[in-house]
Amino acid sequence: MSADEDRLRARLLEELLDELLRSRDIRKPRVFFVEGIPERKEERTFDVNEQVLRLSSELESLRSQFNRYMKIETREESASHFKQLVSKISEISEVYTQNTTDGIVFWIFYDKGDRIEVLEKIVDAECELERIFKGLNFEYKVLSQDSINPRIMSQVELLFKR
Amino acid sequence: MPVFAWHDRKKQHDFDTSQFLGSSSNTFVDWEVVTLFYSVLHYVDSYLSKAFKIDVVFDHSDRKQLVHFFLPILEKDYRLLYHLGTDARYEQVPMGQNELSKAKTVHAGIKNQLTPVTCINCGYTNLLNRGKCEKCGNIF
Numbered sequence: 001m002s003a004d005e006d007r008l009r010a011r012l013l014e015e016l017l018d019e020l021l022r023s024r025d026i027r028k029p030r031v032f033f034v035e036g037i038p039e040r041k042e043e044r045t046f047d048v049n050e051q052v053l054r055l056s057s058e059l060e061s062l063r064s065q066f067n068r069y070m071k072i073e074t075r076e077e078s079a080s081h082f083k084q085l086v087s088k089i090s091e092i093s094e095v096y097t098q099n100t101t102d103g104i105v106f107w108i109f110y111d112k113g114d115r116i117e118v119l120e121k122i123v124d125a126e127c128e129l130e131r132i133f134k135g136l137n138f139e140y141k142v143l144s145q146d147s148i149n150p151r152i153m154s155q156v157e158l159l160f161k162r
Numbered sequence: 163m164p165v166f167a168w169h170d171r172k173k174q175h176d177f178d179t180s181q182f183l184g185s186s187s188n189t190f191v192d193w194e195v196v197t198l199f200y201s202v203l204h205y206v207d208s209y210l211s212k213a214f215k216i217d218v219v220f221d222h223s224d225r226k227q228l229v230h231f232f233l234p235i236l237e238k239d240y241r242l243l244y245h246l247g248t249d250a251r252y253e254q255v256p257m258g259q260n261e262l263s264k265a266k267t268v269h270a271g272i273k274n275q276l277t278p279v280t281c282i283n284c285g286y287t288n289l290l291n292r293g294k295c296e297k298c299g300n301i302f
Contacts, residue, residue, distance in 0.1 A: 115256070116246075116264050123241045130230050130237075137223045141253060142245075149254055 012066065017059060078133035079104045085125035091118045093145055096160045106140035107156060109148075118142060166211035173204035177269070184262075192250040192257045195265045199247030202240065202269055205276040206233065212278075213289045233290070236275060239268045 083095050086106070091113035098105045110118045119142055129136070143152070180197040183190040203225070210216040210228055219225045222244065229240050246265050250257045279288045283300035294301045 114260075116260060119245055120238075120242060123238055123245065126241060127230075127237055130226075134230075135227055137226055142249070143255070147256070152254065 009066075013063065074133060075104070075136055078129060078136040079138065081132065082106070082125065082129050082138060085128060086122060089118065089121045089125070091121070096156070098159055102139070104138050106138055107160070108140055108142050109145045110142065111145040115142070115144065164211070165217040166208045169204045169208035169211060173201050173208060176201035176204060177273075188259070191259070191262050194262055195250040195257060196247050198265045198269045199243045199250075202243055202272050205272055206236075206240065209233070209276050209289055235292075236272055239272055243268045243272075 079097060083097065083106070086092055086095050086108055089110075091110040092108060093111040094109040096107040098107060108122065122140065122142060126138075148156075176197045180194045180201065183194045183197065206225065206229060207219055210219065210232065214232060216228065219228060226241065226244070229237050233240070243265060246261055246268075249255045250261070275291050276289075277291060279291045279302055280286070281288065281295035281298060281300050281302075284295060284298040286295055286297040288296050290296075291302065
């Protein structure tokens with residue numbers, strides 16, 4: 001994750017926390033300790049503790065939602081970047097993405113050149129992607145446009161409506 | 163048995179399997195490639211266990227990450243062999259002498275770099291063979 005994304009994440013979390021504290025008016029009970037009635041003090045302190053615990057738990061839940069959201073955003077951005085990188089390889093004719101339960105799978109078609117050389121170039125793109133978006137791996141299939149099995153082709157047409 | 167010792171046995175076993183499959187005919191080129199990949203996988207896991215005490219690698223994706231961080235010089239070769247292995251095992255793609263030859267070259271390169279070398283100058287055991295001793299700089 002880049003420094004910009006880290007800063008954005010930190011700022012959004014800070015704003016989120018401020019908003020949460022403002023909306024719950026957590027400062028209110030403090031007034032009580034100034035003007036409060038001694039015999040009720042213990043009870044109100046308990047309330048505040050409860051409130052803080054509840055807020056912490058809500059914040060944690062929001063933080064995980066936020067992280068999930070950021071991850072999805074980054075994954076989509078990463079997939080789009082990978083598609084761009086692969087599309088630049090001269091031998092590659094078409095690139096399709098398929099969303100599966102395990103994540104995004106790329107179907108990469110090449111129309112010329114040696115399969116291993118094409119694969120090496122795709123691996124280069126994969127390594128470049130890894131440097132930018134750490135930890136986001138994609139599975140891909142590398143298929144020759146000429147020698148593709150008709151049944152696979154019909155599946156591809158069905159999947160991507162070629 | 164330490165984790166790395168198991169990987170050390172397995173990497174040799176998988177390589178022997180590959181040799182065995184290729185010894186009589188060209189019938190099992192696909193599985194020769196697959197077993198070469200798994201041999202390399204155990205070279206990597208053995209190194210991670212010895213050098214960084216990483217004894218649990220969750221899956222291929224996790225291992226790719228670890229290779230990226232701890233073995234960047236092998237990253238491209240490792241990923242290429244991973245894809246050759248996956249293609250050989252699952253995909254309907256040609257798997258012939260070119261692919262096998264590439265897999266053997268990549269395997270030999272990774273094996274060479276992940277075979278520990280003891281420096282004759284200082285006696286230090288280099289887990290990663292970079293051509294010179296990490297401790298005293300002696301050229302191998």
